[in-house]
Structure formats: C-alpha cells, structure tokens
Amino acid sequence: MSQDKLPQPLFSAVLDELIPARGDALAGAGALGLGEYVEAQFGEGAGALLPALAGLDDLSRERTGEAFAQAPSGQRGTLLTEIAGAFPGFLDGLLFHLYAGYYQHPQVMEALGLEARPPFPGGYPLAMGDLGLLDAVGTRGKYREV
Amino acid sequence: MSQEPVDVLIIGAGASGAAMAWSLAETRMRIVCLEQGGWMNPADYPTNRTSWESERFTGPFSLSPNGRGRREDYPVNDDASPIKISNYNAVGGSTILYAAHFPRFHPSDFRVKSLDGVADDWPIDYATLEPFYDLNAQMMGVAGLPGDPAYPPKQPPLPPVPLGKIGETLGRGFNKLGWHWWPSDSAIATQEHGGRAPCINLGPCITGCAQGAKGSTDVTYWPVAVREGVELRTHCRVREITVDDQGMASGAIYIDENGEEQFQPAEIVIMACNGVGTPRLLLNSRSDRFPDGLANSSGLVGRNLMFHPYAMVNGLFEEPLEGYKGPAGCLIISQEFYETDLARGFVRGYSAEMLRGIGPASTALWGMSSGRLPWGAEHHSAYDGLWDRTAGMVLICEDLPEPENRVTLDPDLVDADGIPAPRIEYALSENSLKMLDHAVARGSEVLRAAGAIDTWSEAPLPPAGWHLMGTARMGTDPETSVVDPVGRAHDVKNLFVVDGSVFVTSGGVNPTCTLQAISLYVADHIKKNLATLFD
Numbered sequence: 090m091s092q093d094k095l096p097q098p099l100f101s102a103v104l105d106e107l108i109p110a111r112g113d114a115l116a117g118a119g120a121l122g123l124g125e126y127v128e129a130q131f132g133e134g135a136g137a138l139l140p141a142l143a144g145l146d147d148l149s150r151e152r153t154g155e156a157f158a159q160a161p162s163g164q165r166g167t168l169l170t171e172i173a174g175a176f177p178g179f180l181d182g183l184l185f186h187l188y189a190g191y192y193q194h195p196q197v198m199e200a201l202g203l204e205a206r207p208p209f210p211g212g213y214p215l216a217m218g219d220l221g222l223l224d225a226v227g228t229r230g231k232y233r234e235v
Numbered sequence: 236m237s238q239e240p241v242d243v244l245i246i247g248a249g250a251s252g253a254a255m256a257w258s259l260a261e262t263r264m265r266i267v268c269l270e271q272g273g274w275m276n277p278a279d280y281p282t283n284r285t286s287w288e289s290e291r292f293t294g295p296f297s298l299s300p301n302g303r304g305r306r307e308d309y310p311v312n313d314d315a316s317p318i319k320i321s322n323y324n325a326v327g328g329s330t331i332l333y334a335a336h337f338p339r340f341h342p343s344d345f346r347v348k349s350l351d352g353v354a355d356d357w358p359i360d361y362a363t364l365e366p367f368y369d370l371n372a373q374m375m376g377v378a379g380l381p382g383d384p385a386y387p388p389k390q391p392p393l394p395p396v397p398l399g400k401i402g403e404t405l406g407r408g409f410n411k412l413g414w415h416w417w418p419s420d421s422a423i424a425t426q427e428h429g430g431r432a433p434c435i436n437l438g439p440c441i442t443g444c445a446q447g448a449k450g451s452t453d454v455t456y457w458p459v460a461v462r463e464g465v466e467l468r469t470h471c472r473v474r475e476i477t478v479d480d481q482g483m484a485s486g487a488i489y490i491d492e493n494g495e496e497q498f499q500p501a502e503i504v505i506m507a508c509n510g511v512g513t514p515r516l517l518l519n520s521r522s523d524r525f526p527d528g529l530a531n532s533s534g535l536v537g538r539n540l541m542f543h544p545y546a547m548v549n550g551l552f553e554e555p556l557e558g559y560k561g562p563a564g565c566l567i568i569s570q571e572f573y574e575t576d577l578a579r580g581f582v583r584g585y586s587a588e589m590l591r592g593i594g595p596a597s598t599a600l601w602g603m604s605s606g607r608l609p610w611g612a613e614h615h616s617a618y619d620g621l622w623d624r625t626a627g628m629v630l631i632c633e634d635l636p637e638p639e640n641r642v643t644l645d646p647d648l649v650d651a652d653g654i655p656a657p658r659i660e661y662a663l664s665e666n667s668l669k670m671l672d673h674a675v676a677r678g679s680e681v682l683r684a685a686g687a688i689d690t691w692s693e694a695p696l697p698p699a700g701w702h703l704m705g706t707a708r709m710g711t712d713p714e715t716s717v718v719d720p721v722g723r724a725h726d727v728k729n730l731f732v733v734d735g736s737v738f739v740t741s742g743g744v745n746p747t748c749t750l751q752a753i754s755l756y757v758a759d760h761i762k763k764n765l766a767t768l769f770d
Contacts, residue, residue: 212435218398
C-alpha cells in the first residue's frame with residue numbers, strides 16, 4: 090500500500106478543486122482532510138488514481154510552469170477537466186467517495202444546520218402534522234366489495 | 236450426528252417463522268427453529284455512526300445478498316432477471332432491513348379471478364385472515380390511523396407515524412387532485428409497546444433500527460417465543476428435508492455453526508424461508524420418492540415467482556421539507572389506482588407509497604448521478620438547491636403469476652457450505668410494463684400538484700426484489716398448487732409452508748403482514764387439529 094500512497098499536497102489540491110471552500114464558512118474538501126478518507130475508501134485500488142494524478146501535475150507544469158497545487162486557481166478547473174477526459178473513470182469513483190465522505194463530515198453537517206452526530210441515540214423531533222387534511226379523504230369512495 | 240427428536244421443526248426465523256414459533260409455543264410441544272443467520276446487535280446498525288448513509292451501499296447492511304459478503308447469506312444468480320433479490324438472513328430475516336410498511340391485502344386481492352378474470356382466486360379470503368391480521372398487528376406493534384376508506388374497518392393499536400412537513404405537503408397534493416391517501420400502516424412503535432422503545436425518527440429504517448422501535452421479529456415475536464420454550468438455533472443452514480418410507484417428512488439435515496453436519500428428526504416440518512429460499516430447499520430435497528424435489532408432484536415448486544415491479548418517482552421542491560427526519564419508507568400510502576380499471580390499459584393496479592427525503596450524503600450522490608450537482612465553483616450553490624428539497628414515492632405494482640417466472644437451482648453456484656444456490660428467471664409482463672408507465676405518470680402528476688418544480692423516475696427499479704412470492708402456491712387442487720388451504724404440502728402430510736411462497740397472487744402492497752397472518756392462521760389450524768393432523 091505504501092508504494093501506492095497518493096501524493097500530498099497534490100491530492101488535497103484536487104479535492105479542494107472538486108469541492109471548494111464555502112466562502113469563509115467552510116474549508117474545501119482537501120483542507121478538511123477528506124484525502125485520507127477517500128484514499129481509505131479506495132483501499133488497495135487507490136493506486137489506480139496515480140497515473141491521472143501524475144498526468145495532472147505534468148499537464149499543469151506544461152501549461153502554467155507550476156505543479157497543480159501551486160497553479161493559479163483560475164486554471165485548475167480547466168486542467169482537471171482536461172485530465173478527466175484523458176483518464177475516463179478517474180473522477181467517477183473519486184467523486185462518489187468524496188461526496189459521501191464530505192457530507193458526513195462534522196463541520197459540513199453543522200454548516201448545513203444539522204447536529205454533527207449520528208441519528209442514534211438523539212433522534213429527531215417531528216410534528217405529527219395536520220391530520221385534518223384527511224377529512225375529505227375519509228368520505229371519498231370505499232374499498233371494493235367482494 | 237442426530238439430535239433429539241422434536242415435535243416441530245421450523246426452518247427460518249424471519250417474519251413468518253417467528254410468528255409460527257410464537258403461536259405454537261403455547262402448546263408446550265418441543266419446537267426447534269433452525270436459522271442460518273445469527274442474532275443482530277443493534278449497536279452494529281449504521282445509524283450509530285455518521286457514516287450511516289454510505290453504509291447503505293456496500294458492506295454488511297446493503298440490500299443484496301450477493302454484495303454483502305456475509306457467510307450467513309446464500310448467493311443468488313439473478314442475472315436473468317431485471318429485478319434483483321434483496322433479502323437478509325438473521326434472526327428476524329428480512330424484517331431486519333425492511334421499511335416496516337405494513338398494509339394489508341384488500342378483500343379483492345383474494346378474488347382476482349372472480350373479479351377480473353385473471354390469475355386465480357385464493358382458497359382463503361380476507362375474512363379468514365382478518366383475526367390474524369389483528370393479532371399480528373398487536374404483536375408487531377402496528378401504527379396507523381383508523382378510518383381508511385380503502386379497507387374494511389381496522390384498528391391499528393398505535394397512533395400513526397408523523398406526517399411532518401413533508402407529509403402535509405404531499406397530502407395537499409393528493410387533495411388537490413381528489414385522490415386517495417392515508418397515513419401508512421407501519422410496524423413501528425410510535426409509543427412504547429411490548430417492551431420496545433418508541434420511534435425517535437432516526438430516518439433510515441432499512442439498515443436496521445438501533446432504537447428497537449421497528450417491528451423486526453427479533454424484537455417482537457422471538458423474545459416471547461424463546462421465553463416460552465422454543466429453541467432457536469442460529470448459524471444453522473438446512474441442506475435437505477428428509478423423508479421416511481411412508482413419504483412423510485422425517486426431519487432435516489443441516490450444517491451447524493461449527494460446520495458439522497447434523498440431523499434433526501421432527502414430527503412436523505414447517506418451512507419459512509421466503510419465496511426463494513423455500514423452493515430452493517424443496518428442490519434440493521430430492522429423493523427416490525421425490526426425484527423432482529420435495530412436494531413437487533405438480534411441477535410448480537419454484538414456478539409463478541412474483542416480485543412487485545417497482546417504480547420510483549421523485550420530485551424537487553423549492554422549500555426545505557425536513558424529510559431526513561422520520562421513518563424513511565413509512566409516511567403515506569395512496570391506493571387511488573389499486574383496483575382494475577381497464578380504461579387504463581392494464582388489469583389490476585398499484586399502491587403509491589410516499590417516501591421521506593434523503594440525508595446529506597445521499598443528496599450529494601443522487602445529485603452526482605443525476606447530473607444535477609457539478610464539482611467545482613458551482614458545487615455549493617447547486618447543492619443548496621437540492622438539500623432537503625426532495626420527496627418522492629415508490630409505486631408497487633401487482634405482479635400476476637406466470638409459470639415461466641421461476642426459481643431453479645443453479646448448476647454451478649453454491650453457498651459457503653456447498654449447497655446449490657437458487658437461480659432466478661424472471662421477465663416483466665406487458666401488463667406490468669403498462670402499469671409501470673401509468674404509475675410513473677400519475678406519480679409525477681401528484682408530485683407536481685404538491686409543488687414539485689421538477690420530477691424524475693426510474694422503472695422498473697432494479698434492486699427492488701424484496702417481495703418474494705408464489706413459488707409454492709396455495710390451492711385446493713394438487714395438480715395446480717403445492718400446498719393446500721392450510722399451508723400443508725399436498726404431497727407430504729406433515730410438511731407445511733408459511734412464507735410468501737404460498738401466495739396465489741401478489742396484491743399491490745408489501746406482503747409481510749399478510750404472510751405473517753397466514754402463518755398465524757396455519758398455526759391456529761395446527762393447534763386446533765393436533766389430534767387428527769395426519770389423518
């Protein structure tokens with residue numbers, strides 16, 4: 090596994106590009122530390138991301154003179170789009186694990202107005218709602234007699 | 236190794252096996268149940284963790300037995316079916332992962348041939364099962380609201396699950412169209428019931444209920460049955476039901492938790508293995524006397540497999556709906572299109588079951604797969620337009636029996652104990668396809684009426700093979716059915732089947748409460764006729 094370890098900070102910069110910071114309220118996905126989570130989800134398959142990541146850095150140096158992590162922010166999206174086209178499937182699995190992990194992250198849950206906790210044991214309060222809406226339904230029709 | 240003989244051997248500790256065990260316990264007969272799974276630990280359920288959403292898709296709580304990788308599950312070759320099997324093997328069976336939606340069959344569901352000229356009538360009717368529906372509702376702890384005009388009068392023992400904002404929103408949509416809707420009958424303890432804690436609206440019931448409020452049979456029937464003396468042996472997988480010289484079932488050979496082969500002699504054998512597991516075991520129980528499989532003189536074991544073809548329709552709303560709170564699958568049912576109206580272009584009908592919304596991670600994953608959630612600079616603004624703004628429904632279409640839809644034994648695939656696995660051959664009928672089209676259109680219509688600004692759908696829903704029915708059908712004629720009207724195999728006097736296999740037709744509702752009512756009805760027959768049962 091160690092030989093396939095994903096290169097930081099390149100991977101973190103990629104994640105920040107995929108889910109950027111939400112203003113000052115929330116850091117991007119890389120800065121939030123999602124890299125470790127995503128890499129763990131891929132397990133031994135994480136190495137499959139290496140060619141695309143290496144290609145991304147090469148492309149960035151070619152176009153901007155800088156590694157991707159240091160490239161001008163306005164150009165990173167274009168570079169990532171281009172490399173995704175050159176490595177079909179690169180973003181599909183990456184986005185699946187990233188989205189799943191990011192939206193389970195405590196700071197992200199709080200930013201959405203949720204408590205940063207699992208559903209159990211706290212649960213959630215929920216109002217019964219207006220059962221008077223059924224008044225009209227109760228007088229409509231009847232089940233089919235046999 | 237042979238065990239001590241018992242009076243009753245029940246195979247399977249799921250919905251119907253649990254009800255049978257509990258009911259027979261009062262006889263003080265020696266009763267053993269063999270279950271290939273184990274007891275669940277509620278602390279293991281995903282809602283104990285913030286990763287509860289992603290755990291739905293892979294790992295030990297995903298719906299597909301082929302994807303879970305648990306030794307307790309057996310593989311299913313469902314390559315030849317557009318609908319894939321979803322089940323669970325444990326004490327509680329598939330009730331561990333079910334949504335706990337608990338609608339009864341309608342009286343008309345038992346008279347399909349007489350009313351609509353298709354399929355067959357059942358040899359029993361709603362009135363026969365009604366007292367057992369009521370008894371089962373008490374035992375499972377059913378929440379609901381009396382007065383539903385779609386049914387004969389019934390009195391759910393617990394108040395309904397909350398509508399919440401999402402239910403009110405959808406209910407107004409139905410009212411705008413003048414369509415039927417009603418709070419779902421749900422096997423969810425909305426108050427303390429039978430020692431179970433009340434529902435606290437965790438959300439995803441279908442990965443197990445950490446609160447213990449959902450009526451899975453490991454927390455309803457089984458604790459009582461075990462206390463009453465039923466012996467429940469876990470991690471025991473039955474390979475074959477054996478027969479004696481008279482053609483009576485003599486017991487079962489099974490693989491125990493240590494991998495050792497055992498023989499359990501029994502006076503009565505009761506199968507409760509679901510609509511795939513039961514035909515699999517019967518077909519695996521070949522002998523000189525029953526060369527085509529046990530109880531299969533009709534050739535119908537495994538045939539007439541019925542799922543419920545599902546459609547899913549979702550809508551996007553402009554306002555937050557608080558949809559992530561509350562039992563995800565239990566909210567509102569509509570049976571506006573349940574009965575036959577030939578003007579629609581198909582016979583029979585369907586239920587629409589409203590779903591609550593989805594969690595934050597599921598919202599993102601759905602947004603990704605639907606192309607609504609880009610990565611990059613527009614990500615957050617797009618997500619804000621999706622989060623907590625979805626509501627939808629599943630539409631459960633009645634599936635009519637067709638002999639070509641069937642369970643057989645796969646020639647190559649085996650489970651962890653080397654026992655041949657089931658193979659599914661299933662195709663959707665023209666009637667089902669037309670019904671699905673109608674359901675999608677009407678589902679979209681009511682979501683729009685409720686205020687949805689966009690809708691989308693999927694039909695048939697591939698991973699929706701939850702309801703497994705018809706593969707050992709009930710009837711009076713041994714040439715056209717496998718079991719008689721009290722669940723006894725026509726060919727084997729002391730062999731009973733009480734799971735969804737015995738269904739003659741599928742109805743357009745979730746089958747759990749009906750198969751449990753049948754199990755209690757068969758148990759009642761056994762208890763009342765013990766002295767003459769084999770005459």
